[in-house]
Amino acid sequence: MTNMMSYGLEIGQMLLALALAPGLVGLVRWLKARLQNRLGAPPWQPYLELRKWLAKDVVMSTNASWIFQATPYIVFGSTVTVTLLVPLIATPIAFDAVGDLLVVVYLLLLGTFFLALAGLDAGTAFGGMGASREMTIAAIAEPTIALSISGLAIGSGSTNLGQILTTTLTDPAAAISPSHFLAFAALFIVVLAETGRLPIDNPATHLELTMIHEAMILEYSGRYLALIEWASWTKFLLFLSLLANLFVPWGMATLVTLPTLALATAAWIGKLILLASAIALLETRVAKLRLFRVPELLSLSFVLALLAVTSSLVLK
Amino acid sequence: MNDLLFSQLSTLVAASVLLFGILLVWRRSLLAYIKVFQWQSTMLTILFAIVAYFGNDPKLYWIGVLLFFLKVIFIPRLLQRFLVQIDVEREVAPYINTATSLVLTGVMVLLAQAMTNPLIRLITLPTRNGLPFAVALIFIGLFVIITRKKAFTQVLGFLVMENGIAMLAVLGTFGIPLIVELGVFLDLLMGFLVMQVFVYQIQGTFESIDVSKLNQLRY
Numbered sequence: 287m288t289n290m291m292s293y294g295l296e297i298g299q300m301l302l303a304l305a306l307a308p309g310l311v312g313l314v315r316w317l318k319a320r321l322q323n324r325l326g327a328p329p330w331q332p333y334l335e336l337r338k339w340l341a342k343d344v345v346m347s348t349n350a351s352w353i354f355q356a357t358p359y360i361v362f363g364s365t366v367t368v369t370l371l372v373p374l375i376a377t378p379i380a381f382d383a384v385g386d387l388l389v390v391v392y393l394l395l396l397g398t399f400f401l402a403l404a405g406l407d408a409g410t411a412f413g414g415m416g417a418s419r420e421m422t423i424a425a426i427a428e429p430t431i432a433l434s435i436s437g438l439a440i441g442s443g444s445t446n447l448g449q450i451l452t453t454t455l456t457d458p459a460a461a462i463s464p465s466h467f468l469a470f471a472a473l474f475i476v477v478l479a480e481t482g483r484l485p486i487d488n489p490a491t492h493l494e495l496t497m498i499h500e501a502m503i504l505e506y507s508g509r510y511l512a513l514i515e516w517a518s519w520t521k522f523l524l525f526l527s528l529l530a531n532l533f534v535p536w537g538m539a540t541l542v543t544l545p546t547l548a549l550a551t552a553a554w555i556g557k558l559i560l561l562a563s564a565i566a567l568l569e570t571r572v573a574k575l576r577l578f579r580v581p582e583l584l585s586l587s588f589v590l591a592l593l594a595v596t597s598s599l600v601l602k
Numbered sequence: 603m604n605d606l607l608f609s610q611l612s613t614l615v616a617a618s619v620l621l622f623g624i625l626l627v628w629r630r631s632l633l634a635y636i637k638v639f640q641w642q643s644t645m646l647t648i649l650f651a652i653v654a655y656f657g658n659d660p661k662l663y664w665i666g667v668l669l670f671f672l673k674v675i676f677i678p679r680l681l682q683r684f685l686v687q688i689d690v691e692r693e694v695a696p697y698i699n700t701a702t703s704l705v706l707t708g709v710m711v712l713l714a715q716a717m718t719n720p721l722i723r724l725i726t727l728p729t730r731n732g733l734p735f736a737v738a739l740i741f742i743g744l745f746v747i748i749t750r751k752k753a754f755t756q757v758l759g760f761l762v763m764e765n766g767i768a769m770l771a772v773l774g775t776f777g778i779p780l781i782v783e784l785g786v787f788l789d790l791l792m793g794f795l796v797m798q799v800f801v802y803q804i805q806g807t808f809e810s811i812d813v814s815k816l817n818q819l820r821y
Contacts, residue, residue, distance in 0.1 A: 462610045464617030464735070471621060582700045586628045589708040590621070597617070600715045600722075600734065 291542050292380040296370050299379075302551070303369040303527075307519040308332035310526070310562055315490075317566035332519065339512035347408045347505060357404035358506070358513040361397040365517040365524070368393050373448050374527050375550040376539040377455065382448035387435045390447065391428060394480070394521060398424050401514070405502035416501025419577065423486065423498065426584040427479045430472060430591045437469040437594030438532060451535045461533065465598035468590045470533050475587035477525040479580070481518070484569040486580050496574060523558070530557035608656035609728040612773065615649045616732030619769055620711070623742040623762055627703050630692050635758045636681045639765075643673035646765055650772055653729065657776045665783050669768070672787055677761065677794060684798060688805050690752065698749045707742055714738035729773040736773055739766030753801040753811040760797065764790050 312329040319326020346354065371385040371393075385393075398420065405417035439445045441460055442453030454461055479486045482499040491497065503514050531538060537553025539546040575583060622642035629638060647670045654662035696703065714737040722730045743763025747756045768786075771778050778786075801811055808815045 459606055459610050462614050464613050464731075467614055467617050468621070579700075582628065582704065585701045585704045586624065589624065589704050589711075592708050593711055596712055596715055597734075600719060 289380075295376055295542055295547075296380050299374045299376075300366060300369045303374060303520060303523055304366070304516070306555070306558075307516065307523040308336060310523050310558060311519045313559065314562045314566050314569075317563055318490075318569055321566060321570040332515075336512050336516060339507075339515070340509050342508040344508035344510055347410075350408050350505070353400070354404050354407045354505070355510075357400045357407075358510040358517075360400045362513040362517040364393045364397045365520045368524055369520065371447070372524055372528060373451055373531060373538070375547060375554050376542060377451045377535070378448050378540070382446055386445040387439065387447050387450075388432060388445060391432050391435075394524075395424065395428050397517065397521070398480075401502050405505075408505040410505060412497075412501045412504050416498055416504070419498045420502055423479050423580060423584065426581060426588060427476045430476045430584065430588045431480070433588070434469040434472040434476070434591035434594055435528075435532065437465045437591060437598050440595060440598045441465060447532075451531060451538065452540075454532075454535050455538070455540070458536075463598070465594045466533060468597065469594035470529070472587040472590035472594060473529060473532075475583060475590075477529060478565075478568075479584060479587075481522040481525055483565060485572050485575050485583065488574050496577075526558055526561045527554065530554070530561055604656065605728045608652070609731060611652050612649060612656075612729045613731040613735075615645055615652060616735040616769060616773065619645045619649065619765065620735040620739050620742075623739045623766070624704070624707055626746060626758065626762060627707050627742065628700060630700070632685055632690060632692065632752070632754055633682075635755060636678050636685070639681075639758055639761055640674055640678045642762065642765055643669065643678075646769060647674065649732075649769065653772050653776055656728070659776055661780050662772070662776070665780065668783075668787060672791065673761075673765070677791075680794075680798070681757075684801075685754070688754065688801070688811055690754065690811055696750045703745070703749060706745065710741040710745060711735075711738040714741055727774070729776075732773045733770065736766055736770035739763070739769060742766070751812045751814050753797075753804055753813050756813065757794065757797050757801065761790075761794070 309329060309332070312327070312332040315331070316326045316329045368390050370381050371390050373379050373382070402417035402420050402424075405413035405420070407413070435450075436445070438450050438454075441463070442450045444450065444453075460466065478484070482489050487498040487500075488496050489499070491500070499518065503511065506514055531554075534557065537550060537557070539550035619642055622638050622645065626635060626638050626642075629635060647666050650662055650666035650669060654660065654666065698706070711734070715734040718734045718737055722733060740763050743759045743761075743766055746759030746762065750756055750759065804813065804816070805811050808818070
């Protein structure tokens with residue numbers, strides 16, 4: 287019975303994440319538009335985009351190989367798997383035993399890797415440019431994510447995400463330790479880089495000189511584009527949930543009953559909305575960095591993550 | 603419980619003071635340097651208030667207020683006026699590039715942690731965990747002074763180093779006597795004003811505040 291419940295919870299949180307991801311991105315876009323005195327598309331616009339793409343035909347280059355066709359499914363599949371591994375609303379989840387934070391980080395990297403391959407595959411100038419830029423960023427961003435979460439893992443003595451959350455829940459004083467603070471700063475910068483947000487990549491343009499994510503997926507259309515965009519929105523939601531739950535786990539359900547789960551879902555959505563507003567505010571305040579400044583920003587976050595790890599070791 | 607909270611809060615704020623020190627290494631525009639310094643000094647003031655509250659030392663509030671007026675309001679305002687007059691906006695080419703500087707900053711913090719580790723094990727002050735951050739901040743200030751070419755940035759490095767020393771004092775000894783603190787502030791202000799005059803002179807002679815130009819004096 288409990289087994290059934292916990293698997294139900296897993297499926298539930300996966301569906302919830304997939305369903306809410308477009309809305310979250312739409313919310314950020316809408317908030318940004320309002321902050322810039324524009325009317326903006328309504329927050330549910332991404333759902334309409336998804337429906338439009340799913341209804342359209344796929345146009346493919348004759349030079350494209352099987353990689354181009356397989357990539358959308360790999361990207362989407364790996365992201366969906368991660369939604370099962372990250373605790374979103376309740377903390378000890380059934381698949382905690384299946385994958386820890388390293389699995390989460392490298393499953394997400396798998397998607398990025400195939401996306402870069404697909405960008406190169408069609409042989410257009412933009413795809414190659416986007417792929418090379420994405421790899422430059424991913425090469426510094428991925429170890430930083432692993433390192434900053436390791437800073438927390440050392441504190442709790444486990445790389446298991448559920449275990450880290452439970453430790454913070456039982457020992458609230460740990461949440462204001464310097465290693466938490468530094469790891470949060472590091473992870474926040476990396477999340478902006480990984481999800482293609484503003485100081486690193488501009489999600490709102492197709493301007494050829496600045497785009498990274500958009501350049502890689504320029505060749506995609508129809509349902510392939512729908513899958514890739516949906517996956518990248520879900521990735522955005524997952525990263526925000528990681529930020530929210532790892533550092534402020536309060537409000538998460540520790541028991542699987544209907545009222546606690548409903549409360550936890552509300553708390554989770556509340557935290558996501560707060561983070562999304564923070565990002566919208568940030569994006570209206572800062573300008574995009576020059577591409578050559580991006581590795582510098584990422585090395586800043588790498589140093590912060592490193593310090594998070596060492597201070598959790600030294601100050602233990 | 604109170605001691606634990608004191609320890610956690612003071613270490614957290616000390617870490618945020620250090621964070622602004624690292625940001626100073628990352629930023630390039632001189633205006634941003636002033637902003638970073640202002641925020642760092644604000645965090646330092648908060649640290650003084652925390653130590654004053656939990657350490658039951660009312661005179662630290664006064665030092666905090668003084669620090670706030672001097673470092674958050676007065677010096678940044680002077681710096682801003684200064685910036686308008688010298689008409690330079692960016693630190694263009696430091697001796698060590700930004701990415702390497704950042705990595706070296708990380709190494710310096712590690713060094714500070716290794717250095718203060720024996721001390722932390724020895725003493726029982728609740729604020730002891732913040733000590734490595736204070737020492738690291740002194741290193742970072744020194745590093746900025748050594749590796750940046752613009753005299754303006756070097757002045758900022760000096761100010762950040764001074765913040766590090768103030769933080770070390772407040773964390774290590776819960777503040778030094780008021781009269782000494784006043785002396786330090788006066789010293790800082792005089793040092794800052796003298797440096798400002800120097801920078802004006804460099805600017806007047808070379809039409810630039812790039813100190814590497816001082817090498818021309820040899821010929």
